[in-house]
Amino acid sequence: DAGVIQSPRHEVTEMGQEVTLRCKPISGHNSLFWYRQTMMRGLELLIYFNNNVPIDDSGMPEDRFSAKMPNASFSTLKIQPSEPRDSAVYFCASTRVDQPQHFGDGTRLSIL
Amino acid sequence: AQSVAQPEDQVNVAEGNPLTVKCTYSVSGNPYLFWYVQYPNRGLQFLLKYITGDNLVKGSYGFEAEFNKSQTSFHLKKPSALVSDSALYFCAVRDGSQGNLIFGKGTKLSVKP
Numbered sequence: 001d002a003g004v005i006q007s008p009r010h011e012v013t014e015m016g017q018e019v020t021l022r023c024k025p026i027s028g029h030n031s032l033f034w035y036r037q038t039m040m041r042g043l044e045l046l047i048y049f050n051n052n053v054p055i056d057d058s059g060m061p062e063d064r065f066s067a068k069m070p071n072a073s074f075s076t077l078k079i080q081p082s083e084p085r086d087s088a089v090y091f092c093a094s095t096r097v098d099q100p101q102h103f104g105d106g107t108r109l110s111i112l
Numbered sequence: 113a114q115s116v117a118q119p120e121d122q123v124n125v126a127e128g129n130p131l132t133v134k135c136t137y138s139v140s141g142n143p144y145l146f147w148y149v150q151y152p153n154r155g156l157q158f159l160l161k162y163i164t165g166d167n168l169v170k171g172s173y174g175f176e177a178e179f180n181k182s183q184t185s186f187h188l189k190k191p192s193a194l195v196s197d198s199a200l201y202f203c204a205v206r207d208g209s210q211g212n213l214i215f216g217k218g219t220k221l222s223v224k225p
Binding site for chain 1: 217
């Protein structure tokens with residue numbers, strides 16, 4: 001199994017630009033999670049989906065952030081416009097019933 | 113609300129000595145508890161979980177965890193630490209039935225030769 005695949009692994013862009021992070025969950029998993037990790041705030045849940053439907057987006061910091069899951073094998077997290085305080089490592093994880101979450105290796109985002 | 117606490121930011125252990133990384137939890141209902149490990153520039157990796165049954169749970173890489181209901185604790189242990197165990201360790205509790213996890217702030221484990 002290829003595991004959870006995230007792209008890109010690193011992204012450096014200027015303030016104000018649109019950023020799109022991508023995630024391919026493990027085949028057969030029906031829940032998908034987006035997390036953000038920073039030194040100051042630790043690991044934060046941003047949003048999660050069950051069967052492609054957003055269940056809880058209360059962790060999304062503000063309207064500049066949006067996430068979609070158009071099908072069972074793909075999800076995106078978009079930031080528009082990006083700000084320096086969005087710099088963090090963003091993780092995607094997937095799971096299915098009674099299984100632990102499997103994490104991708106993350107996207108390290110730097111907003112200049 | 114469900115929560116976990118990891119009281120130590122860092123734990124230092126000599127190679128070959130036993131290690132313990134502490135975690136306490138607060139839940140309504142039965143706790144579903146997890147330990148994950150994160151190596152530099154990598155995602156979190158699942159180590160072990162407690163759902164029900166035996167209070168001593170065995171996991172990957174020789175780690176185990178002891179569930180203690182009276183002390184609301186779920187400490188991670190290993191009898192003999194390796195330098196390669198040096199990493200960031202997260203305790204987590206499952207929130208509700210949907211599967212999302214609530215993570216502690218993490219404990220950095222440093223094992224010196």
